[in-house]
């Protein structure tokens with residue numbers, strides 16, 4: 052490299068210094084652009100740092116060359132670490148899946164029961180293709196596009212306004228026509244048409260070839276595997292000029308926060324959205340029965356290959372919006388819609404090996420290492436084999452030819468073995484009984500009925516390197532602490548160097564900054580970015596905090612419910628200690644309180660109490676709490692008259708079904724209990740109420756009729 056042979060700065064003449072300064076400035080500017088804007092650096096951080104150091108040295112010796120706006124002055128300036136976050140006013144949900152006519156019929160049946168509709172009452176669904184892209188939410192205020200966000204974890208996404216504004220199809224910057232509400236959030240899918248994708252991929256391949264021909268690294272040039280992947284990469288560009296060159300489009304299919312209702316039905320809302328300038332999917336149909344839905348599904352499946360865009364199924368939505376409102380949501384999906392997915396795609400290939408991976412909770416998962424095979428447009432080289440029993444049941448052996456299947460985003464699976472291709476000497480697979488990472492015994496838990504759990508678990512706990520690093524990966528993942536720059540590779544390295552054993556250590560990494568900068572592949576820039584990303588997360592929502600701990604059975608939804616219930620870590624931990632104090636009875640007040648949380652079963656409650664009170668994991672929590680600030684979570688509908696109250700429903704309700712009553716109460720922030728105690732605030736009693744009514748009188752609980760309850764919640 053010419054720089055290594057360069058003269059010491061002391062020996063440079065002013066003329067030579069000026070020439071080199073110019074050349075270096077241009078070079079650094081180019082790398083800055085590659086790194087920040089194109090997400091495609093072509094040199095290592097160390098090389099980049101060397102360039103900048105030389106530039107600064109020259110400027111120190113020849114101060115007349117330094118330029119306050121020049122590249123050298125950007126040293127240490129905070130580079131963008133990504134997109135800023137946007138909290139969704141209304142969460143962005145996902146959809147439940149159906150794969151068969153039976154599941155579609157169940158979906159329709161559930162809706163009829165929930166709404167208490169007789170068999171013959173009309174119930175219409177709007178059916179439309181399910182686009183395989185990325186969902187986005189576009190916010191308009193007074194008709195002007197003010198913000199666009201990705202879905203993120205559903206509660207919080209990334210601000211992609213500048214990128215969305217570059218789309219040439221389907222996104223009006225100013226709404227057309229009239230009658231739009233002051234606030235309108237349109238939700239839909241950003242995608243790339245198949246033809247555009249193929250042309251784009253070709254351009255990228257060409258670019259990579261050109262670079263290689265020049266002897267440059269092409270590692271930064273991404274070759275997308277499918278249109279969805281291409282759309283994702285294009286939308287996540289930090290430089291909107293790059294997004295602008297990508298052929299992205301947008302189909303609207305729903306809405307979020309709106310200041311006034313759009314219409315009475317999906318079909319009505321669609322017309323409105325179209326009149327305001329949005330592109331909606333034209334291949335839709337209003338269906339009136341399961342048979343109609345199935346016919347639509349078959350029709351779209353037959354036309355799938357001739358559509359301009361990739362789809363992975365169809366979506367059915369209840370057409371009446373007042374019914375959608377009543378049906379509401381379960382967890383993260385609406386009750387009023389479902390995705391009817393196309394069947395998985397399959398291919399055959401050779402099973403080269405079976406790897407055992409150890410997860411965050413110690414589960415040993417067998418992973419099939421496959422000879423790479425194209426399954427429905429995606430190259431697959433790994434597939435899950437689930438567990439020991441599954442391997443035995445399918446008698447999968449190394450050397451077998453296997454059938455691989457993938458459906459949408461689901462991890463590819465092994466469906467079965469092609470026995471006629473089995474090599475003579477293939478042996479049945481022997482599942483290890485020790486953890487392949489730490490050597491601790493791996494055991495299968497046996498439940499009270501004597502049934503062995505399908506999963507074998509490493510008993511090493513956080514002293515097993517795999518469990519510890521997997522736990523840390525979960526901790527920094529997008530839905531948890533979301534720390535950019537701290538990925539699998541970095542965690543493994545920091546763990547090995549002894550800097551990072553548990554979550555609290557992340558917040559002490561700045562102590563190792565100097566040592567880290569000296570490591571291969573790290574530089575001032577990347578270390579600075581990482582430390583900044585960590586500092587930004589020193590304050591975190593209570594729900595994310597709980598989720599990040601990686602407690603068994605506690606996903607995002609349960610973490611949120613627990614966080615809302617207890618409000619803050621102190622109260623939560625005190626309650627868990629109190630519950631533990633009388634575990635044998637499992638029915639003290641603290642247990643009862645924990646169990647009153649929606650979707651909380653005994654197994655889950657025990658896992659949470661166990662995690663909070665076991666010395667090893669409690670130390671993890673306590674250490675972490677000395678490093679960070681936990682923000683309380685917002686409770687839903689604090690302003691509703693029943694928020695925080697405990698309500699019991701009894702008797703035969705006439706105005707709504709039991710499910711609906713319960714769902715509405717929960718949505719308003721109330722707790723719904725199954726039995727009356729002195730902690731109950733209201734008993735809503737329909738005709739025929741019996742023992743619960745007597746209990747209520749005994750405890751002095753307020754008893755309401757259905758109408759009184761409605762008056763209370765509708766206030």
Ligand code: IVH
Nearest residue numbers: 144145146179180181182186304305366385
């Ligand atoms: S309706 C309340 N309609 O599929 C959610 N979603 O797997 C309303 N999607 O998150 C969503 N095409 O990103 C709807 N025609 C369509 C869709 C669609 C694709 C996506 C959407 C959703 C995901 C769920």
